[in-house]
Amino acid sequence: MTHGFALRVGPVAMRIFSDWAGPIADLRRLYADYPQPDDGVASLTAHIGAARPWRRWLRPAVSIGGDFTIPDALPLPLSQGLLAAEMAMNLQVAMGWRQQMLLHASAVERDGRVLLMVGASGSGKSTLAALLGEGDWRLLGDEFALLDLENGNILPFPRLISLKNQAINVLQDRADPSRFGPRITGTPKGDICHMRPRADAISRMDEGGAPALLLFPAFGSDNALRPVPPSEAFFRLTESSTNYVGLGEAAFTALNRLVRALPAVAIGYQSGEQAIEIVEALWNENLGNENLGSAAR
Amino acid sequence: MSAMRHLVAALRNPASTATLRGDQWSALISVARGEMLLATLGHRLAGAALPSRVAALFAAECAYARQMQRHALWEVEMARRALTQIGVPVILLKGSAYAAAGLSAAAGRHIGDLDILVPRDRLTDVEAALIDAGWDWVKNDPYDQAYYRQWMHELPPLIHGARDRMIDVHHNLLPLTARHHIDAAALIDRAQPVADGVLTLDPIDRLIHCAAHMLADGDLAGGLRNLWDFHCLTGDAAALDGAWQAQLLARAQGFGLTHSVRRALRLSAALYGDGAVLRLTDRLFIRRLLARDAMGRPSHPLTQLGFYTRSHGLRMPPAMLARHLWRKWRMARTKI
Incomplete structure (x- = not known):
């Protein structure tokens, strides 16, 4: 995994690594104003990686993981890479955060x-x-x-706020376009768009x-x-x-x-x-x- | 130095963490969590000067582990109540034994399933008593059920309907198909009470079980934690009796486990103790034990595959293994 990014959100400092540059570039843009971990220490680590080695290039399939993984979770297509990254980070927090x-x-x-x-x-x-x-x-x-x-x-x-379907347009009418990630279509929950x-x-x-x-x-x-x-x-x-x-x-x-x-x-x-x-x-x-x-x- | 080397160094010598940079801490935390050693490390580093976010993390992890041990000990009590009615004392194995006996290995240790040892001739009664008290089968497949009953050292796993906790009921420490056979009655004879109706293995037999579980069974997944258990158990045994090592080797010889026990002694001394003269094959084991990268992911896939293959070779003779794998492959195909 050659692409990585770290950030702090409130008390939670995390690292995320990816096999692909795209999702990390999206994260860097959307989380641009967020602080880095204090002293550089991240207490949770998330990954998004190829489900099989060849699936990094051939019909790329994104598996969600990190310190905690869900066995048998279905991989996502690379077009949903940002969603996969957010899901991977959510999973680490849900399973691994114990300070509050x-x-x-x-x-x-x-x-x-x-x-x-x-x-x-x-x-x-x-x-x-x-x-x-x-x-x-x-x-x-x-x-x-x-x-x-x-x-x-x-x-x-x-x-990032995870907006779904009609809510995307409602918020896009009210907030600056630079605050939105790509509109991700065809997820099990319909369309998803992330907003800073x-x-x-x-x-x-x-x-x-x-x-x-x-x-x-x-x-x-x-x-x-x-x-x-x-x-x-x-x-x-x-x-x-x-x-x-x-x-x-x-x-x-x-x-x-x-x-x-x-x-x-x-x-x-x-x-x-x-x-x-x-x-x-x-x-x-x-x-x-x-x-x-x-x-x- | 790799993240896994930092982890081993931190457990051996907490002062070694004084020079870690932020990114090295991040990697150390991730690999320690992956090896189920995060709260153990937290206990080990109590009193060391730590970055504030690291100290907060360890405090929370240690508190969490303490709470989970309370749950594990409650499961012990539930099993005791179920089995006391049929007059079978509960002999605890592994994590819950360390916690119930207050051993050093229990500090921060994650305890998953409840593992107990019972006399083989009481197995049917134990099974009935547990099912009566609310436990139920996890695996209902007839092949799995038959396989466990005929060949394994334990009943198929049971899970409690209300509390959602698993119990593994052992009648031996190694599968009946394994190369070495342990006389379980000899272990039960020497078991020591820790509470009313609750026992653990004798200090020497705890070491025997830990080494057998780690090196004569399984593929060394989670091996670094098991080796830490072994290291802590050697300290406990040494505190009780200066002649512990001679007793351990004599007992190991009786069970045909000299090879595994000697290797466990070398590996734990090399990684957590004062060092040891390693054999060439020991280095392979250490490569497997330290197979995790700075992002916390398993690494060295070929070494891992090798040990995975070895675990099957240890568990059953080749012809039986072939039949078993053929059967499992066909079951997997029909499920899809």
Whole structure:
């Protein structure tokens, strides 16, 4: 593997190596403003490599791997190389990050308070975070939120945002073209396009915030609001975490504290505009003019 | 020096990490993780001056490993409860034995499946008791089931339905088809209690098992970790009895494992200890043990293939191997 790149995103410093120049060039361009690992030390390593030696040139097939691999995962065509690189990096974080509790969630911040959005793939949490992050919110991450077990804060992990299908056009109307990667067609999830977060998300990547509101969005559902009790929120958050079990009692305690302090609401919505209205209304309702921290605790 | 050499050097002498550059740390972390030695390294480097990101990583890895050991010891307790009803004590092997006995090899050690040893004449009862307590077969294929039962040193692996954890029930340390035969009853006779209804092998037999598992069975995948276990076990044995090496070699001779045990002693002294006079073939083993590049990927494919082939030769005689591979090839074809 002759092509490599290292970067730091929040507390996570990674290396990625590739058999091909193309995906690394895309990463270099899209992650141009990101810092290098402190002292040059990366704690996770990802690879994208030829599934078989000849598949580097002949009908190139990209396998995803690194410190952690998924046996029998199907390789991707080279035209999806950037997607493969992002998937390889996600895999390393999901399997290997143990310094905070990983939540499969998107997160945005305003006035030092964090809105967490938890949902399965297709729930729209990523699009919603991207839209809010173009408005008067700061994007913390669209894929993983890192829960600090000591102080209960959410730490940013602002990787490239993975936009899918209609969401691509919606965001391309609002953000500078230089922030987008190539449109990748024909993936199992349809079209995918990666977008670099806004400059404030990158420059403030070491600045976390206290969680203030927890949403469970569901795109395409009736726009009903349902308060989610702490018990259900707890279960859904453990299900969305890859390292909850291994972090033991510290994770249990931190998560317990989180769900007891945080208002949690499941929301259905039909469009981005509608979702933003709901989010703003819930945010204002729950935070009001006062500091939510005192209201909730 | 290669990343794998840095890893071995760091385990042997933590002070050797003082001069590492950032990229060398990145490579060392990746290969240590690949060899399942990251938390072990974290324990070994406790107290050394480390870059702050490295120290944070090791702290998290050590805490994680500690939690996973709690899970592993809970599995021990579950097995004990299941087997105590039929009067079979649980003799722990490998990682869970080291953790239950509080041995130095347990520090940061990853523990996967629960490995236990039971008397062969109680195997049927043990199997029934475990299934009764919620374990179930992983491999339901009739050929695999028959193969394990006829030829292997363990039952086909069982997995617990609710806790999703595997248990390997051994009645011997090496396959019945292997070149050497170990008298399992002799091991069971000398097993030492570590808790009520829970035992481990005697310190010398732990070394025998570790060497046999590493060198007389398998293809040396994960060998660097197994060799670290062996190195730690030699230290524990030496602390108990100054004559440990003579006892070990006498015991090895009784089991026909002199060759493997002597090689394990040379390899562990060469890589983790004060050095050893190596034979030409030892260098091949070291090449295999260190077969990982600075990006953390397995390297030296021909050496690896050689050891993979050797592992099959160790496990069964040639004619039987041919039948087995033919059968497996046909099974793989029909699945596709």
